[in-house]
Amino acid sequence: xxxxxxxxxxxxxxxxxxxxxxxxxxxxxxxxxxxxxxxxxxxxxxxxxxxxxxxxxxxxxxxxxxxxxxxxxxxxxxxxxxxxxxxxxxxxxxxxxxxxxxxxxxxxxxxxxxxxx
Amino acid sequence: xxxxxxxxxxxxxxxxxxxxxxxxxxxxxxxxxxxxxxxxxxxxxxxxxxxxxxxxxxxxxxxxxxxxxxxxxxxxxxxxxxxxxxxxxxxxxxxxxxxxxxxxxxxxxx
Numbered sequence: 062x063x064x065x066x067x068x069x070x071x072x073x074x075x076x077x078x079x080x081x082x083x084x085x086x087x088x089x090x091x092x093x094x095x096x097x098x099x100x101x102x103x104x105x106x107x108x109x110x111x112x113x114x115x116x117x118x119x120x121x122x123x124x125x126x127x128x129x130x131x132x133x134x135x136x137x138x139x140x141x142x143x144x145x146x147x148x149x150x151x152x153x154x155x156x157x158x159x160x161x162x163x164x165x166x167x168x169x170x171x172x173x174x175x176x177x178x
Numbered sequence: 179x180x181x182x183x184x185x186x187x188x189x190x191x192x193x194x195x196x197x198x199x200x201x202x203x204x205x206x207x208x209x210x211x212x213x214x215x216x217x218x219x220x221x222x223x224x225x226x227x228x229x230x231x232x233x234x235x236x237x238x239x240x241x242x243x244x245x246x247x248x249x250x251x252x253x254x255x256x257x258x259x260x261x262x263x264x265x266x267x268x269x270x271x272x273x274x275x276x277x278x279x280x281x282x283x284x285x286x287x288x
Binding site for chain 2 (some may be wrong): 104148152
């Protein structure tokens with residue numbers, strides 16, 4: 062089974078702090094994603110990466126950065142946390158399929174509930 | 179990327195069959211239809227994927243009409259544990275992003 066782990070289930074930080082959210086997958090997937098989920102807004106893509114040291118902006122990248130130095134690890138960084146970044150953060154990974162095998166299935170971690178005070 | 183529309187919420191009773199319909203009028207030739215399920219305090223998980231006609235697995239069935247402008251996720255004989263949010267997604271192989279949207283919140287009553 063694919064396993065995606067996130068460093069913390071719950072995190073409380075103060076406004077202005079630098080926050081690191083870590084995600085590790087154990088299935089050698091090329092693609093990794095960071096989402097945030099807020100009530101009434103569904104999942105929104107922050108950043109994604111399709112290879113080591115590669116990153117692409119998602120729909121809401123402002124206030125975030127990412128790092129992918131190793132294939133299995135994808136980090137989300139809040140340079141200066143703000144209260145509007147209080148949210149559930151979900152990491153996912155996927156394997157790029159070829160041909161007519163269908164689209165990539167994303168495997169999600171359990172999420173990190175971040176509260177910024 | 180094709181946009182999807184699905185009901186915000188649905189209620190049903192244990193033992194019933196539940197059908198959740200998703201509209202995707204702008205689906206492209208290369209797009210597949212995928213459904214995910216998300217339980218409270220967990221990340222979404224893949225349920226089923228299809229391209230046309232009918233797909234069935236141990237969890238659900240997916241019905242896709244010939245024009246592919248909509249799809250229906252069917253959950254047979256639901257139980258309380260099927261209470262979750264269900265997301266319908268449309269995308270093609272190689273799409274950089276998949277849009278999850280807000281999903282359908284399914285509430286199963288005893």
